[in-house]
Amino acid sequence: MPHDIHPRPATARRSTNLSGTIRVPGDKSISHRALMFGGLAAGETRITGLLEGEDVLNTSKAMQAMGAKIEKIGAEWIIKGVGNGALLAPEAPLDFGNAGTGSRLTMGLVGVYDFESTFIGDTSLSKRPMGRILNPLRQMGVQVKSSEGDRLPVTLHGPETASPITYFVPMASAQVKSAVLLAGLNAPGITTVIEPVITRDHTEKMLAGFGADLSVETNRDGVRTIRLQGQGKLSGQIIDIPGDPSSTAFPLVAALIVPGSDITIRNVLMNPTRTGLILTLQEMGADIEILDRCLAGGDDVADLRVRSSALKGGVTVPAERAPSMIDEYPVLAVAAAFAEGATVMLGLEELRIKESDRLSAVTEGLKLNGVDCTEGRDSLTVWGRPDGKGLGGADDSEVRTHLDHRIAMSFLVMGLASEHPVRVDDSTMIATSFPEFFDLMTRLGATIEVEG
Numbered sequence: 001m002p003h004d005i006h007p008r009p010a011t012a013r014r015s016t017n018l019s020g021t022i023r024v025p026g027d028k029s030i031s032h033r034a035l036m037f038g039g040l041a042a043g044e045t046r047i048t049g050l051l052e053g054e055d056v057l058n059t060s061k062a063m064q065a066m067g068a069k070i071e072k073i074g075a076e077w078i079i080k081g082v083g084n085g086a087l088l089a090p091e092a093p094l095d096f097g098n099a100g101t102g103s104r105l106t107m108g109l110v111g112v113y114d115f116e117s118t119f120i121g122d123t124s125l126s127k128r129p130m131g132r133i134l135n136p137l138r139q140m141g142v143q144v145k146s147s148e149g150d151r152l153p154v155t156l157h158g159p160e161t162a163s164p165i166t167y168f169v170p171m172a173s174a175q176v177k178s179a180v181l182l183a184g185l186n187a188p189g190i191t192t193v194i195e196p197v198i199t200r201d202h203t204e205k206m207l208a209g210f211g212a213d214l215s216v217e218t219n220r221d222g223v224r225t226i227r228l229q230g231q232g233k234l235s236g237q238i239i240d241i242p243g244d245p246s247s248t249a250f251p252l253v254a255a256l257i258v259p260g261s262d263i264t265i266r267n268v269l270m271n272p273t274r275t276g277l278i279l280t281l282q283e284m285g286a287d288i289e290i291l292d293r294c295l296a297g298g299d300d301v302a303d304l305r306v307r308s309s310a311l312k313g314g315v316t317v318p319a320e321r322a323p324s325m326i327d328e329y330p331v332l333a334v335a336a337a338f339a340e341g342a343t344v345m346l347g348l349e350e351l352r353i354k355e356s357d358r359l360s361a362v363t364e365g366l367k368l369n370g371v372d373c374t375e376g377r378d379s380l381t382v383w384g385r386p387d388g389k390g391l392g393g394a395d396d397s398e399v400r401t402h403l404d405h406r407i408a409m410s411f412l413v414m415g416l417a418s419e420h421p422v423r424v425d426d427s428t429m430i431a432t433s434f435p436e437f438f439d440l441m442t443r444l445g446a447t448i449e450v451e452g
């Protein structure tokens with residue numbers, strides 16, 4: 001767990017005229033699922049565009065520890081899966097590092113098997129609540145040993161035959177929805193998941209693509225009922241993963257707030273469950289052109305041309321939009337710090353249990369760098385300064401990132417348009433989701449220095 005040991009501070013300085021064309025790495029959510037479903041399905045799965053971030057590589061190791069054969073040949077990841085129901089007992093604890101998605105989805109996938117599996121992670125992951133996954137698993141008959149407050153390390157032992165359940169997801173969480181569906185793959189009969197608001201739908205779409213017998217029904221109020229027939233056959237697939245909209249958010253916001261910028265980001269996933277940030281920024285007056293939109297592998301993708309923009313505040317981001325931009329709030333708060341007037345963000349309760357308490361980490365970082373903002377229980381209001389005057393820290397102040405990649409990248413973006421530099425206390429964990437961040441940002445013309 002190197003992030004816990006050797007922090008590498010980084011500093012971003014005022015930059016101008018970001019320009020060029022880039023591709024961001026593959027979507028993290030789809031990458032985790034491609035490895036998991038490929039490792040589970042019978043036959044061969046071939047993946048291009050896989051995100052080679054630490055979070056995803058830990059999922060790859062976990063699938064290998066449970067019997068999948070995974071290798072990279074050229075640009076392609078080739079997986080020989082075990083067949084649904086045929087995962088092997090891992091011989092050692094599965095270490096998911098910093099990754100909520102990897103650990104939680106795998107708990108669903110393997111927790112219902114009639115053998116023992118143990119889950120561990122880094123300091124950040126070990127603080128995050130796992131009860132949201134463990135409770136439905138308990139209902140399916142899984143024996144759970146966990147640390148205080150249902151945290152890691154967690155050891156699971158499934159029953160001889162898991163019971164399919166009907167589960168109403170009590171919070172907006174694609175991870176919980178997915179974990180229950182993945183557990184349902186190994187339970188006889190129909191597992192039903194009801195989600196009151198739509199969250200990212202990659203699990204449903206991809207499972208159907210791998211051949212699962214699954215239906216989705218949406219009622220007039222937007223409540224979705226997903227029914228999965230357990231113990232069906234899954235077959236290997238060919239998958240090309242588009243660029244991650246959550247990683248796209250960093251160069252995108254940088255181009256909006258750095259004067260004189262004009263950049264293009266190619267091949268970005270535009271699945272509507274992921275585009276809340278683009279919608280919000282457009283409401284704030286952002287110049288984002290969506291070019292060459294087309295369907296690829298069942299999802300919309302497009303190129304984004306982004307130019308510096310005079311952002312307007314006065315926008316309230318409604319709570320119901322949160323699931324479609326949940327990981328983008330830290331960088332939206334940075335965009336808001338350069339908008340004229342106040343930006344209000346509502347429905348942020350889930351931010352408190354990410355890699356860090358993102359609501360308080362963002363508020364603390366903004367205040368440290370001279371931004372006027374107010375943190376509510378589940379809301380944030382930011383008063384911006386369009387010219388960046390007075391923003392940024394003195395050289396001896398640094399933003400505390402709490403092992404959170406999105407906090408680190410957001411504040412480095414902030415430093416590109418602030419009068420004074422912005423320094424973060426660590427940047428190593430950026431490699432969990434966006435290892436190319438520094439290269440791509442520097443290539444666009446951003447001034448960011450990493451120490452050590």
Ligand SMILES: O=C(O)C1=C[C@@H](OP(=O)(O)O)[C@@H](O)[C@H](O)C1
Pocket residue numbers: 028029030101172173174175176178200326327350
């Ligand atoms: O299912 C997924 O791939 C993810 C779901 C979201 O988490 P929650 O389900 O906790 O909202 C998101 O924050 C995370 O980065 C990825």
Ligand SMILES: C=C(OP(=O)(O)O)C(=O)O
Pocket residue numbers: 098099100101102327354355406433
């Ligand atoms: C919350 C995130 O990921 P995870 O839950 O997989 O750690 C994220 O990438 O912002």
